[in-house]
Amino acid sequence: MAINIPRGTQDILPGDVEKWQFIEEKARDICKRFNYKEIRTPIFEHTDLFLRGVGETTDIVQKEMYTFQDRGERSLTLRPEGTAAVVRSYVENKMFGNPNQPTKLYYCGPMFRYERPQAGRFRQFVQFGVEALGSNDPAIDAEVISLAMEIYQSLGLKKLKLVVNSLGDIDSRVAHREALISHFSPRIEEFCSDCKSRLEKNPMRILDCKKDKDHDFMQTAPSIIEYLNDESREYFEKVQMYLRDLHIDFEVDSGLVRGLDYYNHTAFEIMSNAEGFGAITTLCGGGRYNGLVEEFDGPETPGIGFALSIERLLAALHAEGIELQTETKLDCYVATIGENAAEKSVVLVHELRKAGLTAEKDYQKRKMKAQFKAADRLQARYVAVLGDEELERNVINVKNMETGEQEEVMIDQFIAYIAGVK
Template sequence: MSFKVPRGTQDILPSESWKWQQVESILREVCEIYRYKEIRTPIFEQTELFQRTVGDTTDIVTKEMYTFMDRGNRSMTLRPEGTAPVVRSFVENKMFGYPDQPVKLYYQGPMFRYERQQAGRYRQFVQFGVEAIGSADPAIDAEVISLAMEVYKRAGLKDIKLVLNSLGDAESRNAHREALVAHFTPSIGELCKDCQSRLEKNPLRILDCKVDREHPLMATAPSLTDYLNEESKVYFDQVKNYLAAIDIVYELDPNLVRGLDYYNHTAFEIMSTSDGFGAITTLCGGGRYNGLAEEIGGPSAPGIGYAMSIERLLLALEAEGKSFKQGPELDVYIVTLDEAAHRKGFNVLNELRSAGVRADMDYMDRKMKAQMKSADRFNAKIVIIIGEDEVNEQVVQLKNMTEGTQEKVEDANLIAKIKEQME
């Protein structure tokens, strides 16, 4: 019987994984600059956590979650997104009591959603996200957005745009909700079953429908921005002013609602504008979620965050023709010509690695020519050649592949000589 990778997942092979490592290095570097610390949460959580926070009318909860009963007859779900687990940890571990607020966190890891596979969209995907929890200052909204933009800048993306909206506070959303119900009710039968069920529960979700997005009712639906109260308007204006102060350009989109129920006030997406990227242009999305900590039993702790797909970042780089440079895989490759040389080479290999030198050797008993070809493929800077004479004389032949020189080096001086040539 043959086995294949599950549908909607992928193997990231060594020929590609180094690109992921480059991206991950950029992410860690930017987070360190902004003073965001890593948090790692379990891959599965109680199902109710996502039902209560993400929203029981969202596509994620109703259609896409991987949910199972454990042996204790408890409903568990593979995490479909990262914010709810982070806020759960924030509450459970009483981070609200930390002397330094807001608490600035970042996470990275696999998420799981049962979606139709498309370019850059998988059922298991890797998500990076940041969360700043504990402050209602509009400046922290601008900081979080700035961090996202800095990641894309350092990765080399240029064809991107920031789209911004305000979802307002609870009072604003309630007023907008009533307007949406009045707008959609007379013709709700023309919309899909999901939209019909959302009319009373959460009509804002209708605007996020993938099936009826082109329906005329969507274009004429009441805009949330028309229902923002004065406090929400002032807050949004402050966010925009902070962004302008650090020269971050944005577009306003009153139809941007995001797909999760916990969002309020600031909502944003960063999109690719590259012609070769594809139909789904969103690279990153996030927003403010005041009230989420209280929803899961914690104290008031307003927060804001975002999440980005690593897969989609790599696709965007490819669409713009950007590429990371892969450095040499090896510093030293050891070529051995007989059994005694192989034994000596193995000892030299261990000494090199203990000294912090990236080194490898042949384990397939191949001829010298084939071993030299391996050294070329690995782009090794130095090749050590060991034969019968080198074993007897306690030396090695050291070949500098960059300069094309070769010299005999005594075993006792080998490490120092290699480090000298690597400088």
């Protein structure tokens, strides 16, 4: 019986892997320019981390986590998102004590959620995320948003839509919560079971319901914007001011609530407007999460971040017809005729690689014509032909595959020749 790949996962094969590497390197380079440092956390954490950090009322915790017991009967969970683990590490490693603040971090790695697989959505997926901890300045909200936009725009994406909202501070959230409960209570029986359970636990999450999004009570629900106190309103206005100063187009969407419990103040999403992209248009989401560090017994520390899906980024590139210029060409292919020449080619290929060049040789004892075909498939810039006769004369023939020109080179000068002309 054949063993197939698990549902909701994918193999990323050579030819596609280079696209992933290109995107990841581009994002890392941008983070370096913004002075964000990489952090790597475990793929699994104690389950309590996500119960406390993500929120017990979220779909992630209630329906989507991959949770298991280890041999010590400890409950562990494959990470469904990146922020909780980064904040846990921030507290555990006392990064708040570093003299350089705010602490600016980024991560890249697989996440796991038991969702219904569909286009651009997997049960194992890769997120690239950024977290900035230790600043209450609205300017860093704008910086984080601009970093996310820079990643997409640097790859050539143009059909982007940025939406922002404010979820307010604690006082604003409490006032809005009471208004939502009063609004939905009279007709809550018309809503799905999830919404019913959220009414008292976290009524704002009702606004994020996909099943009841077209219910008429959704359209008339009180907006958080109406309940922002003066401090929250001023903060949100400054975030918008900085975005305008950075010439970043955006729309205010009072219905944007995000799906995790830890968000407050600024929330944002970046979407694709590309034709044919699909029903799920969100590429990236993030926001401010003041209070999350304290939830993990750390000092009072504000924070803001975002996470983007590499899979959905690739889908957006495809929708806009953008081909990434990944480098896959080979510098030199060494083709041989004869036993002694084949033995010598092992050393020559090794020396090419040590010199920083990409090199390959024949390992299947194919004829010269087949070796040249292999070199073509590998897009080799040069093919070096070595026979036993050439070996006796201590020379090797080098052919430029683009121009067709061929030159005889002394073997002891071969590496330098390829390095100089590649």
